[in-house]
Amino acid sequence: xxxxxxxxxxxxxxxxxxxxxxxxxxxxxxxxxxxxxxxxxxxxxxxxxxxxxxxxxxxxxxxxxxxxxxxxxxxxxxxxxxxxxxxxxxxxxxxxxxxxxxxxxxxxxxxxxxxxxxxxxxxxxxxxxxxxxxxxxxxxxxxxxxxxxxxxxxxxxxxxxxxxxxxxxxxxxxxxxxxxxxxxxxxxxxxxxxxxxxxxxxxxxxxxxxxxxxxxxxxxxxxxxxxxxxxxxxxxxxxxxxxxxxxxxxxxxxxxxxxxxxxxxxxxxxxxxxxxxxxxxxxxxxxxxxxxxxxxxxxxxxxxxxxxxxxxxxxxxxxxxxxxxxxxxxxxxxxxxxxxxxxxxxxxxxxxxxxxxxxxxxxxxxxxxxxxxxxxxxxxxxxxxxxxxxxxxxxxxxxxxxxxxxxxxxxxxxxxxxxxxxxxxxxxxxxxxxxxxxxxxxxxxxxxxxxxxxxxxxxxxxxxxxxxxxxxxxxxxxxxxxxxxxxxxxxxxxxxxxxxxxxxxxxxxxxxxxxxxxxxxxxxxxxxxxxxxxxxxxxxxxxxxxxxxxxxxxxxxxxxxxxxxxxxxx
Numbered sequence: 001x002x003x004x005x006x007x008x009x010x011x012x013x014x015x016x017x018x019x020x021x022x023x024x025x026x027x028x029x030x031x032x033x034x035x036x037x038x039x040x041x042x043x044x045x046x047x048x049x050x051x052x053x054x055x056x057x058x059x060x061x062x063x064x065x066x067x068x069x070x071x072x073x074x075x076x077x078x079x080x081x082x083x084x085x086x087x088x089x090x091x092x093x094x095x096x097x098x099x100x101x102x103x104x105x106x107x108x109x110x111x112x113x114x115x116x117x118x119x120x121x122x123x124x125x126x127x128x129x130x131x132x133x134x135x136x137x138x139x140x141x142x143x144x145x146x147x148x149x150x151x152x153x154x155x156x157x158x159x160x161x162x163x164x165x166x167x168x169x170x171x172x173x174x175x176x177x178x179x180x181x182x183x184x185x186x187x188x189x190x191x192x193x194x195x196x197x198x199x200x201x202x203x204x205x206x207x208x209x210x211x212x213x214x215x216x217x218x219x220x221x222x223x224x225x226x227x228x229x230x231x232x233x234x235x236x237x238x239x240x241x242x243x244x245x246x247x248x249x250x251x252x253x254x255x256x257x258x259x260x261x262x263x264x265x266x267x268x269x270x271x272x273x274x275x276x277x278x279x280x281x282x283x284x285x286x287x288x289x290x291x292x293x294x295x296x297x298x299x300x301x302x303x304x305x306x307x308x309x310x311x312x313x314x315x316x317x318x319x320x321x322x323x324x325x326x327x328x329x330x331x332x333x334x335x336x337x338x339x340x341x342x343x344x345x346x347x348x349x350x351x352x353x354x355x356x357x358x359x360x361x362x363x364x365x366x367x368x369x370x371x372x373x374x375x376x377x378x379x380x381x382x383x384x385x386x387x388x389x390x391x392x393x394x395x396x397x398x399x400x401x402x403x404x405x406x407x408x409x410x411x412x413x414x415x416x417x418x419x420x421x422x423x424x425x426x427x428x429x430x431x432x433x434x435x436x437x438x439x440x441x442x443x444x445x446x447x448x449x450x451x452x453x454x455x456x457x458x459x460x461x462x463x464x465x466x467x468x469x470x471x472x473x474x475x476x477x478x479x480x481x482x483x484x485x486x487x488x489x490x491x492x493x494x495x496x497x498x499x500x501x502x503x504x505x506x507x508x509x510x511x512x513x514x515x516x517x518x519x520x521x522x523x524x525x526x527x528x529x530x531x532x533x534x535x536x537x538x539x540x541x542x543x544x545x546x547x548x549x550x551x552x553x554x555x556x557x558x559x560x561x562x563x564x565x566x567x568x569x570x
Contacts, residue, residue, distance in 0.1 A: 111291055118292030125299040132306040133313075159489040160263050163256035170250025178249075185241045189234060196230035209236035216274040216518065216526075221281035228281045231273045239268040262484050269518045274526060283530045290532075297532030305528075312506060315513075315524045318541040319534055325546075329539060330371035332383045334394075338423045342404070342411060344396040345420050346370070347427065348382050352389040358465055359391040359428045363417055365439035366397040366554075367508055369546050375539045393424045395441075399548045405501025409557040413448045421460055432465035440558065442472025447568055475569040476562050481515055486563045491556070498552035505547040 171178055188208055195205035211217040211232060222232045246264035247257075273279035277287075277295075286294045301316070308314050323329050338345040350356070362382075364370045373394065374382040385392050395416065398404065417435075424433050437445040445467060452461045473479060497507065513520040527533050535541075561567045 114291040118296050121296045122292065122299060125296065125303055129299060129303050129306055132303060133311050135311055157490070157493055158259075158263070158485065159487055160259045163252070163259040164263075166256055167246075167250050167252060167260045170252060171245065174250075181241070181245070185237065188237050192230050192233045192237065196226045199229065200226035207233055209233040209240070211236060216272055216523070219282040221285070225281060228273075228279075231279055235271070235273050239272075242268055258481070259484050262481055266514060266517055269522060272518070272522065275522050277530060280526065280530065283526070286531055294530070294532035298529035301528045301532070301534075309506060314506060314509075315521065316528060316535050317520065317524055317538075317545055319537040320542065320545070322537040323539060323542040325369075325371060329376055329542070330374045331376065332374050332380055332386070334382075336396075337427060338420075340415055340419060342398045342400075342407065343416050343420060344398075345423055346394045346396060348386050348392040348394070350386050350389045350391050352387070354389055356388075356390050358430050358432055358434055359393055359424055360385065360434045360436055361421055361424050362392065362394045363420075363435060363437035363441040363445050364395060364397070365441040366412065367440060367548060367550060369543060369548065370394055370396040372540075372543050375543065379539065391428060393420065393427075395420050397548070400502055400551045401549065402501050404551050405553070407551040408553050409561075412444055412554060413451070417444060417448050418460060421463070425463060432463050434466045434468065435464055436468040436470070438470035438472055440472075442469045443474060443558075443562065443568070445469070446472070446474045450568070473562075476566040477569070479563055482511070483563055485511060486559050491560060491564070494559070495552075495556065498555065501552050503550045503552060503555050505549050508550070509545070509547050 192208045195208065198205045207223075207229070209232075211222065217223075217232050221228050223229055242264055243261070246261045252260065277283055283294070302313070305314050305316055306312070308316075332348055334346045334348040336344045337347045362370075362373060364372065374380045377383065382392050382394065397412075397416070400407065421433060421435070424430075435445055435449075446469070449464065449467055452458055452464070455461055476483070494503075497503065524535060528535055
């Protein structure tokens with residue numbers, strides 16, 4: 001991050017070489033807004049800055065270098081911790097005519113004092129954020145074994161560089177097709193900015209690219225303001241160009257194609273102008289109106305998230321203070337009737353005079369808490385079932401620590417599902433029971449039932465009346481985007497990460513967030529950190545954030561035998 005003096009020096013440095021002068025002249029002539037307040041914003045548009053051409057530097061689109069999950073996304077936003085950069089951006093964009101309080105940009109002495117006070121607070125909180133992040137990285141166990149000072153740095157932890165190299169090689173084999181698409185791309189970009197000039201002059205101009213229902217651009221200034229409308233359209237064209245190349249460009253294997261498409265999408269979603277202070281009109285307007293208080297609140301939110309994650313950024317997706325299990329979540333009356341090393345078995349009594357003779361046993365996944373089935377009175381499958389006369393039992397898996405590192409996958413079948421089923425049958429004296437399961441709990445149930453089908457002498461072999469599956473996988477040959485994280489190299493990296501015998505809850509959470517990064521990462525970055533708002537209270541996201549650790553051997557077995565080798569189907 002550049003210091004204020006360094007940033008100023010770059011702007012006013014004397015370019016004595018002929019090459020530098022020529023480059024400056026070329027840049028000025030390519031920017032139709034040169035010498036106006038719009039110059040800096042237009043310079044950020046790839047149509048007028050060849051350095052931003054997505055095809056100019058093959059490495060620039062490598063998600064291993066730009067993946068937002070490879071580093072703290074807010075640390076990549078210099079506006080958050082550099083008050084001088086904030087001031088420069090406000091000065092550059094003030095003439096753009098942002099809507100809101102007409103006096104927002106006109107500051108008296110008191111307003112200026114308030115703004116400068118907030119910038120000072122921003123600097124201090126930024127320093128605290130850096131110290132917290134650095135402290136977390138230096139803490140024992142923060143880095144997986146074999147990474148950092150004790151071992152080599154893994155520059156390609158997702159093993160995607162080979163797929164991207166093949167993609168670029170394959171694209172280069174069709175120069176005519178690539179040139180045609182690139183020419184169309186630049187033509188559309190130039191048309192965006194030509195129409196922006198018409199719109200800025202008071203004329204009417206139809207958009208070249210439409211955002212549709214993309215909620216990143218719901219603020220009216222993304223359409224009404226000529227410059228931000230052009231930035232939006234330029235981004236939409238760039239993202240469409242890159243994603244089209246990722247989806248159809250070159251001749252790739254299906255696995256490499258999925259990797260290129262997935263990580264290109266990560267890159268495309270990370271570079272959206274909505275994610276950054278200087279190119280988001282709502283953030284700029286809010287900063288002017290609040291005199292920077294939004295940024296101070298936002299950085300305080302980030303600092304709290306860093307502390308909660310012990311140096312790792314755990315972005316809050318909901319208001320964690322609004323929910324408490326047993327008070328306004330998981331409130332259907334029940335009791336724990338049995339526990340062993342890995343489960344607690346909860347029983348819920350029916351609420352009707354007549355009771356169904358066969359009980360239901362729910363087998364949830366061990367990567368989340370059980371109460372997704374009992375969020376609240378309005379969202380509770382457990383409550384609905386007991387009101388219909390069913391006796392319901394629900395497994396609550398242990399949140400493992402180092403003392404559980406000996407656990408294997410078969411323990412979750414034998415000491416988890418089978419033990420729970422036997423206890424249910426003993427408790428109710430029923431002849432059979434129903435099993436309902438979902439996610440990895442469903443895969444576990446399917447595996448257990450496949451085993452029972454081959455073991456007729458097992459006590460439970462003829463006592464499962466039915467099995468109901470909600471959402472699960474039993475065949476993994478095409479297991480979606482999660483499969484991109486599973487190959488020999490990534491499994492070896494995961495083994496190092498789980499050296500202490502468990503996988504931290506944040507690791508799985510980060511992986512799932514990447515599957516929908518625009519919503520689950522960047523949307524909260526903008527709301528929580530740039531706008532300084534509290535996240536909206538949402539019970540489902542609270543449950544989602546209440547994730548659990550996993551025993552290393554169980555997780556490794558599951559990934560290797562199911563996702564990688566598809567042994568259940570075979």
